[in-house]
Amino acid sequence: MKKCFSVIICVVCILTLFACSKKVNPIVLPQSSDVVSVDVTVGENTVNCSDKTWIDEVISGLSDSKPTNRESVQDSPHVKDYMRVEIDSQTEKTTVFVYKDKGKFYVEQPYSGICIIDEETYNQLKEVS
Template identity: 45%
Template sequence: MKIRIKKTAAIVFMIFLLTACGKPGRPIVLPAGEEVISISVSDGERTGYSPDAKGEADEFISDFFNVLADMEITNKESITDAPANVDYITINLNCEDKTTTLFYYKDKGTEYVEQPYQGIYKPDAALGLYIMEMLDAADNTKETVTFQAKIIESSNDAILVKPVDGSLELNSADKFSILNEEKHELQVGDLIEVVYNGEIMETYPAQLGEVYEITVVERAGADAMWDRIPMVRVNGKLYYDTGRESGETGRCGTMDGEITSTVDGTEIPMEDDQSNFGSGFGYQYGKDDTIEIYMNEKWMIFEYRDE
């Protein structure tokens, strides 16, 4: 009988040790307070940021951080990358070289902060107030991205631009088509600044999600000569270079026509079988209102567009 009691006691003691050494109850892991340069919070629809002004930002970040550092440790365990079955708000503590991510939520009226695989904590009520303040401020601001570009085509309705060297947009596409809704008086060669919401459509030329503002940074000189996109006029219609090479096989050896005259690269061809990039090139009609021109031992696709 005594032996059984000892075995039972030993089992209970082992369970206690395993429970005590598990993940629940561990302190939160935060960067050093002085390393945090900004804080952002997001509820999935809005993203709020700590203030920009230096003095105001330092005070806000310090107060926010102190609440996180002084939270009550609970015995709840974090076993997922993000909280499950609750609506949560993501908190990012941004440092120069890393970001620490936490999650804030309410469960049965109680506020919690969860650090994935580390622990779950009870914050002071001030944390929720800070978070709501940041999200409310986000309602009055738009997330914007700005880049500069040179205009390579312009009309009253739209412009075609090439992002300047070094811009992130140039990594996505070398040409962007942008609506000219404000009817800006723009000309080829103008340097403009575009403010938009950061979204880039997977088209070619690429298109932007929502454009907020277009500003002229530098006008092209009155005597500046900027080449237009290569184009050719056939049967009264203007065809534009797409930059794409045709993959057509089994091609007929007979040409449908030939470019017989040319104008300067800054001009628009006005006569049939005339281009702004040279003459003597044969062409054949392609699919979907295109023509394919044989030049430099390649068949290049030109597509019809409204002038």
């Protein structure tokens, strides 16, 4: 009887752990067809890009990001080096931050979520700045 009770307690604990580790929602970006330009800021330098092909590739790369279990709880990332990416669409302006931390590449939307992006998307943004 004690053995059965112990097994039930272990199973309940394991299920609770899995239920508590939720993934945050993916970042919300405008449709690439609505995007007019993208400003990439690194430090004090800002570069504006309005090349439609480049915009489509970057929006696609950012949209393909994979959610983590980390939430964004501040206006900017808590890392030393990051790129501020401002996406100007026909209806709104969206700001995300892109950075490298511990060998992984991230996109963070303030107060929304932190997602993993691929190195190619990170490099596309880095090359423009």
